[in-house]
Amino acid sequence: MTRYLTRRLLQSVPLVAIISVLSFALIAKSPGGLVAAYTHGRRLTAAQLAAIERNLGIDKPWYVQYWRWLGRAVRGDFGYSFTSNEPVTKVILERIPATLELIVAAVVVAALVALPLGVIAAQRKRGIFDTTVTVGSFVGYSMPVFVVGYVLMFVFSIKFIDWFGMGLPSGGQASVGTDPGFFDYLSHLALPAATLAIAMAAGWSRFVRSSVLEQMRADFVRTARAKGLSERAVMVRHVLRTSLIPVVTEMAIEIPLLFGGTIVTEKVWSWPGIGQLMIKSLEKRDLPVAQGLLVLIATLVILGNLTADVCYAMLDPRIRYD
DSSP states (O other): OHHHHHHHHHHHHHHHHHHHHHHHHHHHTSTTHHHHHHHTTOOOOHHHHHHHHHHHTOSSOHHHHHHHHHHHHTTTOOOBOTTTOSBHHHHHHHHHHHHHHHHHHHHHHHHHHHHHHHHHHHHTTTSHHHHHHHHHHHHHHHSOHHHHHHHHIIIIIIIHHHHHSOOOOSSSSSOTTSOOOHHHHHHHHHHHHHHHHHHHHHHHHHHHHHHHHHHHTSHHHHHHHHTTOOHHHIIIIIIHHHHHHHHHHHHHHHHHHHHHHHHHHHHHHTOOSHHHHHHHHHHTTOHHHHHHHHHHHHHHHHHHHHHHHHHHHHHOTTOOOO
């Protein structure tokens, strides 16, 4: 396993490098270039523009610019934000905890909903419960995230006030002007996490159902039943463990993608994470921040694929990579 991990990590290096080159080229070739983004459209003299180009290091050929940027990036230095004039690394690190909190809460909610629904639907194949779960999962998976968010906001933040005189917050991470406590924080987290979790739970429940059905028809499961094991023991010891392999794959691949997928959710709920930071950096043409976020998200996706392979071997002893 150690040799395999080392080989995969080494293979990931050129992939990250290619992604960084492409993102650097897209940023450099953006309309107006870095100078226009830095000056925010202000009228400057030729001497001032030349000084800014020297300051930004873009008076050199693109490959020299990229090599300098890469040398700083491997040390965690992605330059300075055009908006706040703070280090890009500092700006991103300040937003990562909020996004991590949102993703962890959404993943936990989605897993707690999807796993039992998928297993029970497989056990009651073609029954009323299975049909209900199937229809619900298709609806939840097909609805755009912003639609889900606004529906939840309308029901739990607006109508609940009309019906019960109280409702969940419609945005932000904590109440303004007060000393927010734990329950205030949870109330702000609930609806954004549910918005992100609904589509995940819908997709994961389908994976769980199909995987459980496939394993229930396997020969080793029929043998276990023939040996006299109870249905509970067969499901727990034999069916569920092998059924989790494709589910873990989907989760491990999808979780890193959520760092980019939270963009819409964080915009709807004004959640101060890297998704909202990406939108603001693009709106204000804060290109160094946008580039740093692109490289970060790409790296997380690659690490997510590697994590999925490691989980394979942990769940199924038949899988060997060495």
